[in-house]
Amino acid sequence: MTFMKKLFRVIKIFVLTFFLITNLVVLVFKFVNPPTTAFIQSSLSELVLSDFSFFPIERNWFSYDEIADDIKVAVIASEDQKFSSHFGFDLEQIEKAYKDIQRGRRFRGASTITQQTVKNLFLWKKQSFIRKGVEVYFTLLIELYWSKERILEVYLNIAQFGENIYGVGTASKVYYKKDPAKLKRGEAAMLAAVLPNPIRYRAFRPSSFLLGRRDRILRQMNLIGGKSYLKEL
Known part of the structure; x- marks a missing residue:
């Protein structure tokens, strides 16, 4: 077997293994709540390396029905108003962001809630073309396997709401001394x-x-219809 054939075989095995493992992980997380995220672990590592201190992160999981509809509508209104209709990407916002870059304007975020979920859950912090490609791949996988309700539930439970404050459950207790349902x-x-x-x-x-x-x-x-928007998910 020539070197090129061996190399092609190794690449083929790697790609197939990556495809199978990532599909399995995303499918499992459709039913099982992620115990942690890549973003949380990266942040903890930075804290330990910077001042050799460790801050335990308390994060209680709340199901979709245990979270107030108002916070669901609020994050959609703020972050991704086309959440109910797109397949992971808001092409209009991406186009606007691209035009802003061309005109030298301040960069505007164009990431959807699904993309933000992927970034928090799976990706490393350092930007690169490889990272963007992996983000696109996982975004499509999540939109394929998960319902919109599940995407929103996971997002609200892993999003950062303050320094060492992750998840709407922790945020609502820290800031307002109540469960997210209230x-x-x-x-x-x-x-x-x-x-x-x-x-x-x-x-x-x-x-x-x-x-x-x-x-x-x-x-x-x-403007997006308040709680009635959630019926479209």
């Missing part, structure tokens, strides 16, 4: 408001900018 509309909008930068934006002492962002999210929640 979140009020304004509280839900405030939690959604910190998502773009949960380290910089603080729900404890919201700045005027963050309060304005919360109010815009409240208006957008009305």
Whole structure:
């Protein structure tokens, strides 16, 4: 067997193994709640390496039905208003982001809730073309295997809402001393408001900018139909 044939065989085995394992993992997580995420583990590693300290992360899982509808609507209104209709990618927002880059404007985020779920759950932090390719692959897998309700449930349970605060359950208890099922509309909008930068934006002492962002999210929640939007999922 020539070197090229051996190399091709190794590549073929690697690709097939990767395909089978990733499909199996995504399928398992359709029914089993992920015990941790790549983002959480990466953040913990950075803390340990930077100051040799370890902060245990408390994260309680809450099912879709145990989470208030208002926080579901709030994150959709804030992060991904076409969540119910797209297949993992908002092509219109991607096009707008590309045009902004061409014009030298500030880069706007175009990631959908599904893409953000993939980034938090599976991917390493350092940006690269390989990482983007893996992100696209996992986004398609999740949209193929999971329901929209499951995607939203996982997203809300792994998203970062503050320093060492992961998941809407932890966030609602830390900020509002209640379970996520009891979140009020304004509280839900405030939690959604910190998502773009949960380290910089603080729900404890919201700045005027963050309060304005919360109010815009409240208006957008009305514009997309409020809780009735969830019937489309």
